[in-house]
Amino acid sequence: MTNTVEAPNSGYRFMPGVSQYSCGIGALSGFAIARVRFSEPVPLKEGFARIADILKAAGRPLTAFGACELRSPAQFTEEGFRAFNEIYIKTLIEWGVMRDGVNPVARSNVCPKIDPPQEPCFHAFSYTVPAAADAPASFVVAGSGESVEGKGNYRDHIIAPGDTSPAGMLAKAKWVLDEMERRMSAFDGTWKDTTAVQLYTLHDAYPVLESELGRRGVLRNGLTWHFNRPPVVGLDYEMDCRRVHLERVI
Structure with missing residues (x-):
């Protein structure tokens, strides 16, 4: 199992x-x-403000913020993604979530093909709440x-770059699925434990x-396929997954 680190005052550990x-x-x-x-x-700025209000209303510190799902207008260049x-x-950093250059927050950031936003936006976020020990x-x-x-x-490390044939998509899918399994293993998780799996291509x-x-x-609880691109030019296939029993839409 890959080692994880406890994020200070957060209620979670991270890989x-x-x-x-x-x-x-x-x-x-x-x-x-x-x-x-x-x-x-x-939009990002408004989203952070709304998230802060939701955390406060729940009696949770800003450091309870643990994951987010973003939507961007179009794929970034490498330089644009860094910016x-x-x-x-x-x-x-201002919230005290990221310290000493270490970022505990998990993230997905994808680009809708249909009706994309005008600027980077929040789609969803996750945070910790107190729960029974069991x-x-x-x-x-x-x-x-x-x-x-x-x-x-x-770009120098893309699997099957530019190849969206059945063979290319298989190579991409295998690599991403292996990476999902590697990440889940850090939390003693497997596909049978997931409550949701999302695909972006x-x-x-x-x-x-x-x-x-x-x-x-992977498909035991269904698959949510978003008609979205991954965030960086040259990438064609992305996935994420979760085991979350408390979900709501606002």
Whole structure:
């Protein structure tokens, strides 16, 4: 099992990732993860303000913020993605969530093909709430596209770059599914533990649904397929997953 780190005053532990996000979070004993989805995308600045209000109303500190799902207008260049991340993490530093360059917050950031937002927005977020000691475990695994993270750029490490044929999509899916399983293992989780799995691609994933996702047990509780691109130019296939029993839409 991959080592995890307890985030201070948060109610969760996280699997270290890169500076812009962690690989995932898992609730500590005595806590559960709750997820809130906005009925409409909320621009980043307004979204952070609304999240702060929701945390305060729930009697939770800002450091309970553990994961978010973002929507962006279009895929970023590598340089544009770095610039966006610098803006995004400023609030996490101000909130005391990100300390000493270590970011515990898991994240997915994808780009809708249909009716995209005009600017980066929040789609959903997750945070911890107190729970009984015997409450079921909960975790949120961050999104991953078909490239190794933390290598300076994505383009030189993309799996089957530019290949959206059935063979290319299979290679991409296998890599991302392996990464999802690696991240879940940090929280003692497997596909049978998930309450939701999300796929983000514009390309034909149907050939791999049964042969790869079905074979691994990904589809046991269904699959939510968003007609969205991953956040960086050159990426074509992304997934995330979670085990969360408390969800609401506002």
